[in-house]
Amino acid sequence: MAELSTSRPAVTVVLGSADACDRVSALPGACPISTVEVAIVGDASITALRQAVRLVDPDAIVRDVSDGWVLHTLEGPGARDAFARLSELELPASGFVQGAVARIGVRVLIEGDRVDLLVPSMLATHLRERIQDECRELFA
Amino acid sequence: MTPGSLRFEGREIPIEVGDTVASALFRAGVRTFSRSLKSRRRRGLYCGTGECPNCMVTVDDVPGVRSCVTPAGPGMRVERGRGWPSAEHDLLHVTDLMHPLMPVGFYMKTFVRPRFAWPVAERVIRRATGSGRLPEDREPTRGTSRHLHVDTIVVGAGASGLSAALEAASAGERVLLCDAFPIGSQVPPGPARDAIRALEARVRAEPAIGILDRHAAVGVYDGPTVALASGDELVQAHPRRIVLATGATEMHEAFPGNDLPGVWLGRAASRMAGLHGVQPGRRVVVVASTDEGLEHLRTLVAAGVNVTTAVVPAAFVDEVPSTAEAIADGELVSARGRGRVRSVIVRERGQERRLGCEALVLSTGLAPRDELARMAPDEPVEVVGDAASAGTVPRVTGGYLCLCEDVSGRDAEQAWAEGFRSAEILKRYTTSTMGPCRGAMCGRALTAFASARSSEADRESASRTTARPPSRPVALETLARSVHEVIEKRTSLHETHLGAGARLGWSGGWKRPFAYGDPREEYAAVRERAGLMDVGTLGTFLIAGRDAPALVDRVFPGRVADLGPGRSRYVLALDEAGYVADDGVLCALEDGSYLLTSTSGGAERMDARLREWTHRLGLHVHLLDRTSELGAILVAGPSARELLEPLADDPLDPASLPYAAHREVAVAGVPCTAIRTGFVGELGFELHHPRSRGPALWSALMDAGEPVDVRPFGLDALEILRLEKGHLYIGQDALPDDTPAKLGLDRAVDMTKDWFVGKAALERLAAIPLGRRLTGLAFDGGPPDGSELRGMPVMVGDDLVGRVTSAASSPALGRSIGLAWVRAIDGQIPAEGLRVGDAVATVAPTPFYDPGGERLRG
Numbered sequence: 001m002a003e004l005s006t007s008r009p010a011v012t013v014v015l016g017s018a019d020a021c022d023r024v025s026a027l028p029g030a031c032p033i034s035t036v037e038v039a040i041v042g043d044a045s046i047t048a049l050r051q052a053v054r055l056v057d058p059d060a061i062v063r064d065v066s067d068g069w070v071l072h073t074l075e076g077p078g079a080r081d082a083f084a085r086l087s088e089l090e091l092p093a094s095g096f097v098q099g100a101v102a103r104i105g106v107r108v109l110i111e112g113d114r115v116d117l118l119v120p121s122m123l124a125t126h127l128r129e130r131i132q133d134e135c136r137e138l139f140a
Numbered sequence: 141m142t143p144g145s146l147r148f149e150g151r152e153i154p155i156e157v158g159d160t161v162a163s164a165l166f167r168a169g170v171r172t173f174s175r176s177l178k179s180r181r182r183r184g185l186y187c188g189t190g191e192c193p194n195c196m197v198t199v200d201d202v203p204g205v206r207s208c209v210t211p212a213g214p215g216m217r218v219e220r221g222r223g224w225p226s227a228e229h230d231l232l233h234v235t236d237l238m239h240p241l242m243p244v245g246f247y248m249k250t251f252v253r254p255r256f257a258w259p260v261a262e263r264v265i266r267r268a269t270g271s272g273r274l275p276e277d278r279e280p281t282r283g284t285s286r287h288l289h290v291d292t293i294v295v296g297a298g299a300s301g302l303s304a305a306l307e308a309a310s311a312g313e314r315v316l317l318c319d320a321f322p323i324g325s326q327v328p329p330g331p332a333r334d335a336i337r338a339l340e341a342r343v344r345a346e347p348a349i350g351i352l353d354r355h356a357a358v359g360v361y362d363g364p365t366v367a368l369a370s371g372d373e374l375v376q377a378h379p380r381r382i383v384l385a386t387g388a389t390e391m392h393e394a395f396p397g398n399d400l401p402g403v404w405l406g407r408a409a410s411r412m413a414g415l416h417g418v419q420p421g422r423r424v425v426v427v428a429s430t431d432e433g434l435e436h437l438r439t440l441v442a443a444g445v446n447v448t449t450a451v452v453p454a455a456f457v458d459e460v461p462s463t464a465e466a467i468a469d470g471e472l473v474s475a476r477g478r479g480r481v482r483s484v485i486v487r488e489r490g491q492e493r494r495l496g497c498e499a500l501v502l503s504t505g506l507a508p509r510d511e512l513a514r515m516a517p518d519e520p521v522e523v524v525g526d527a528a529s530a531g532t533v534p535r536v537t538g539g540y541l542c543l544c545e546d547v548s549g550r551d552a553e554q555a556w557a558e559g560f561r562s563a564e565i566l567k568r569y570t571t572s573t574m575g576p577c578r579g580a581m582c583g584r585a586l587t588a589f590a591s592a593r594s595s596e597a598d599r600e601s602a603s604r605t606t607a608r609p610p611s612r613p614v615a616l617e618t619l620a621r622s623v624h625e626v627i628e629k630r631t632s633l634h635e636t637h638l639g640a641g642a643r644l645g646w647s648g649g650w651k652r653p654f655a656y657g658d659p660r661e662e663y664a665a666v667r668e669r670a671g672l673m674d675v676g677t678l679g680t681f682l683i684a685g686r687d688a689p690a691l692v693d694r695v696f697p698g699r700v701a702d703l704g705p706g707r708s709r710y711v712l713a714l715d716e717a718g719y720v721a722d723d724g725v726l727c728a729l730e731d732g733s734y735l736l737t738s739t740s741g742g743a744e745r746m747d748a749r750l751r752e753w754t755h756r757l758g759l760h761v762h763l764l765d766r767t768s769e770l771g772a773i774l775v776a777g778p779s780a781r782e783l784l785e786p787l788a789d790d791p792l793d794p795a796s797l798p799y800a801a802h803r804e805v806a807v808a809g810v811p812c813t814a815i816r817t818g819f820v821g822e823l824g825f826e827l828h829h830p831r832s833r834g835p836a837l838w839s840a841l842m843d844a845g846e847p848v849d850v851r852p853f854g855l856d857a858l859e860i861l862r863l864e865k866g867h868l869y870i871g872q873d874a875l876p877d878d879t880p881a882k883l884g885l886d887r888a889v890d891m892t893k894d895w896f897v898g899k900a901a902l903e904r905l906a907a908i909p910l911g912r913r914l915t916g917l918a919f920d921g922g923p924p925d926g927s928e929l930r931g932m933p934v935m936v937g938d939d940l941v942g943r944v945t946s947a948a949s950s951p952a953l954g955r956s957i958g959l960a961w962v963r964a965i966d967g968q969i970p971a972e973g974l975r976v977g978d979a980v981a982t983v984a985p986t987p988f989y990d991p992g993g994e995r996l997r998g
Contacts, residue, residue: 008832013764015684015685015762015763015764016762017760036762059684059685059686059760059762060762061682061684061685061762061764063682063764065764065766065769067769067770067830067831067832068766068768068769068770068831069768069769081286084286084287084288085284085285085286085287087287088287088365088376088378089287090289090378102627103627104627120767120768121632121768121769121831122629122630122631122650122767122768123627123628123629123630123768125628125630125634126627126628126629126630134284134285
C-alpha cells in the first residue's frame with residue numbers, strides 16, 4: 001500500500017559555475033540538476049547561499065522559485081511499486097534522480113519507502129491525476 | 141467431480157480437472173479446430189505448446205486464443221474463428237481447389253486493372269480471412285504497465301532457466317525469472333517435470349529471484365529493455381544482462397499431408413495422453429528420431445495409446461515397446477487422408493509402405509526459440525539450454541511450410557522461380573514466418589528451403605530471417621498500457637476559468653479558454669473597453685550571467701545590443717538554415733540580464749535552443765526557465781490603463797511605461813513585471829506575476845474593471861484581434877522552411893550584425909527570388925463566417941497558387957480577412973485574380989487595423 005500527498009515546499013535554485021554549485025550540492029535537500037544548476041528543496045537562506053556561491057562565481061544566481069514547483073509524495077511499502085508504473089527511472093535506496101515520470105520531466109528525491117516527486121506547477125494536477133489513475137489499487 | 145462445462149458453438153462440453161480448452165474439446169470429439177488462412181483447409185491440434193496457429197479459437201469473444209495452452213473454465217464461450225457457414229462445413233474450402241488461381245503473392249499482381257477491382261477484392265479478402273471478429277462493443281480492460289530494474293533477467297523457466305537464475309542469484313545478482321506459463325505446467329509427468337519441480341523449489345526459496353510466470357517476453361529492445369506481456373499488465377524490464385532459456389519447439393517438417401488433422405508433434409500428443417488422459421487416436425504411428433521422441437513414445441504407450449508402429453533410427457529399435465512394430469531407419473514420405481489422417485506412407489529400405497492410422501506423432505528434432513536473441517544482436521544476451529542448440533534442419537518435401545499464412549512448398553518453389561532467392565525476401569514475398577507463430581514453426585523450414593537451393597556462396601544470405609517484436613502475439617490493448625500520450629498543462633487560473641463557464645480546449649499542450657460566452661462580445665470589450673486574457677502559457681526565461689548580452693545578440697537576428705534596461709523588443713529565433721523557429725519578446729533588465737517570453741507551444745524548444753547555443757559558443761550564461769513559476773495576465777483595450785491605475789502602486793502613464801517598455805509594478809499588492817505589448821492592437825499590459833498569486837490578481841482586475849465592463853476573452857476572440865493587426869502565429873501561419881522574408885518579418889533581422897544564428901543561410905537565400913510569401917488578403921463574398929476560409933486553396937484561374945492559413949470575419953473592417961501563402965508567378969506575387977472558394981480575394985497590406993499603431997501606443 002502507498003499514500004499520495006501533495007505539498008508546496010520552498011524551492012531555491014542556484015545557477016552558477018560548477019565550482020559554485022559544488023559548494024551547495026551537499027546541503028540537505030540539494031538536487032544536482034546539472035553541473036551548473038542545483039535546486040534545494042526545503043527552507044534555505046537565500047542570503048547565505050548567495051554569499052557562498054558568489055565567492056567563486058560573482059555572476060551566480062540564487063532565487064526562490066517555489067511558485068514553480070509542487071511536491072507529490074508517495075509513501076509506504078507500495079511507493080516504489082507505484083513509481084515503477086509511471087517511470088523507467090531506477091530508484092536508489094536514497095538520493096536524487098531526475099527524468100521522465102509519465103513523460104513529464106520530474107525531479108525525484110528518495111529516502112527508503114518515501115518517494116518525493118518535484119514537478120513543475122503547470123503539470124502538477126496532471127501528474128497527480130495520472131498517479132491516481134495508474135496506481136489506484138495501490139492506494140486502496 | 142468435474143468442474144463444470146464450457147459452451148462450444150451451442151454445445152455443452154464437460155471439463156475435467158486440469159483441462160485446457162483444447163483437451164476438453166478434443167475429448168468431446170472436436171477434430172477440426174480451425175480453418176487455414178487462404179485455402180480454408182481443416183487444421184487440428186498440432187504443437188500443443190502454444191506456438192502454431194492451428195488451435196486458435198475465440199474464447200468469450202476474444203479471438204486468436206490458443207486453446208492448447210488456455211485452461212478451460214466453466215461457462216466459457218468457445219467458437220472457431222473461420223468458416224462459412226461453419227468451421228466444420230466451410231464452403232470457402234473451395235479456395236483450396238482454386239489454389240492455382242491464388243498463387244503466392246497473388247494480391248500483389250492480380251486485381252491491378254481495372255483500377256476499381258482492388259478495392260473490391262480487398263474487401264472480399266478481408267472478410268474471408270482473419271481469425272474471428274474483434275468485439276467492437278467491449279470496454280477496454282483495465283491493466284497496468286510497470287518498470288522493473290534487475291541485474292539479470294532469465295527468460296524461460298524450464299530446467300535451463302531455473303538453473304541460470306540460481307547461478308546468477310548465487311553470484312549476488314538481482315534476478316527476474318519470467319515465463320509465458322506457470323512453471324512446469326507445459327511438461328508432462330516424468331523425470332523432466334520432477335527435475336523442474338526440484339529446481340523450482342530452490343528458486344522460490346531464493347529471495348534474490350523474482351518470478352513472473354504467465355508473462356511472455358515479447359521483445360528485446362535497446363537498453364536493454366525486455367517487454368513482458370501478461371493478460372493484465374505490461375512489464376518493461378531493464379536488466380544489465382539477459383539470459384535466454386527459451387528452449388526449443390519440436391521441429392516442423394514440410395511433407396505432403398503435414399497439415400492434416402491427426403498429425404501431431406510429440407509434445408502435443410504426449411500431453412494430451414499423459415496429462416489429460418485423452419488418446420490422440422485409436423491407432424497411432426510415431427516417427428521419432430530423438431531421445432525426447434522416445435520419451436513421448438513411452439508416455440503414449442504408458443497412457444494406453446495403441447501405438448501400432450514406431451519409425452525410429454536403428455539405434456533406438458530396442459527402446460521401442462514390444463506392443464509396437466519398429467521400423468528402423470524408415471523415412472516418412474507423406475500423410476494421407478481426406479479431412480484427417482487415415483494413413484501414412486513410410487519408405488523402408490527403398491520400399492514404400494502404407495500404414496493405416498488415425499494419428500501420426502512426430503518428434504524428429506528441435507528448432508531453438510532464439511528469436512529474442514536475434515532481435516538484439518548488440519545487447520548483452522546469453523542463450524542457454526535448448527535455445528542455444530544448433531537445432532535440426534527440417535526436411536521440406538512438400539505440404540505446408542507455413543501453417544499460419546498457408547504457404548505451401550509449391551508456393552515457395554514458385555516464389556523462388558520468380559527470383560525471390562533468400563530466406564529474407566522469401567519471407568517478405570510469401571509472408572511466411574509473419575503469422576501468429578512468428579516463425580517458431582516455419583522459420584527453420586523456410587531457411588532449409590532457401591539453403592537447399594542456394595550455392596555455397598549464397599548460403600549465408602539464405603540464412604535466418606530478421607526477428608522483430610513481438611515474438612508472440614500480444615493484444616494492442618496490452619501494449620497501449622505503456623503509452624502516456626496526452627500531457628495537460630494548466631495555468632494557475634484553470635479553476636477560475638472553469639468557474640467563469642469558459643469553454644476550454646487544447647492549445648500548445650495547454651488547456652486554455654477559447655471563449656467564456658460569445659466571442660464577438662469579448663472582441664468588442666477589447667476594442668471598445670477592456671479585456672483580460674490569461675497568457676500564463678507563454679514561455680518565460682531569465683537569461684543572466686556576464687555573457688547574456690552576447691548570447692541574445694547571437695541567437696536572435698534582430699538588433700538587441702542597443703536594448704536598454706526597461707525596454708523590450710520583438711525577436712525572432714532562427715535555426716542555422718535561416719528558417720523561423722519561434723518568436724517572442726525580449727526585455728532588458730536593470731542588472732544586465734534579460735527576461736524573454738516565447739510562444740506557448742515553443743517554450744521547450746526555446747529552452748533547448750538557448751542552452752545549446754550557450755554551450756556551442758562557450759558562453760558564461762545562466763538560464764532559468766520560469767514558465768512554470770510565473771503567471772501572466774494581459775489587460776488590453778482602450779480602458780486598460782484606467783482599469784489598472786487604481787490598483788497599481790507605480791505610475792503607468794505613457795511617459796513612465798511607454799509602448800515596448802516594461803517595469804516592475806505592484807498591482808493589487810501582487811509584484812508584477814508589466815510589459816507594454818500590442819499583440820491585439822490595443823493599449824496592452826502583460827502582467828507577469830508569481831504563479832500562486834494569479835487567482836487573486838485576476839479577481840482584483842475583474843473587480844476593478846467592473847466600471848468599464850471588463851470581460852475575460854479567450855482564443856476565439858484573440859484570433860480575430862491579432863489577425864486584424866496582421867500578427868501571425870508561428871505554429872499556424874509559418875511553414876517549417878519559412879525565412880523572415882517570406883513571412884514579411886525582415887524588420888526583425890539586422891543583416892549588418894557580424895554574426896547571428898542563420899545569418900550565413902539568409903545571405904545565400906537573399907540571392908534567390910522569393911518563391912512564396914505570406915500575404916494579407918481581404919475577401920469579398922464567400923461564407924458569412926470568414927473563419928471557414930482557413931485552410932482553403934488560393935486560386936488564380938485554374939492555378940493553385942497558395943493556401944489560407946488564417947481567416948476571420950473582421951468586425952472592424954466589416955469583411956473577411958486572412959493571411960495566406962501565395963506563390964510567385966513569374967517572380968511576382970499575383971495581386972489580382974485571386975479566388976478562395978466563392979470569395980474574391982484582394983491582396984491587402986497588413987496591419988488591416990490601426991496601421992499607424994496609434995491605439996497600441998496609447
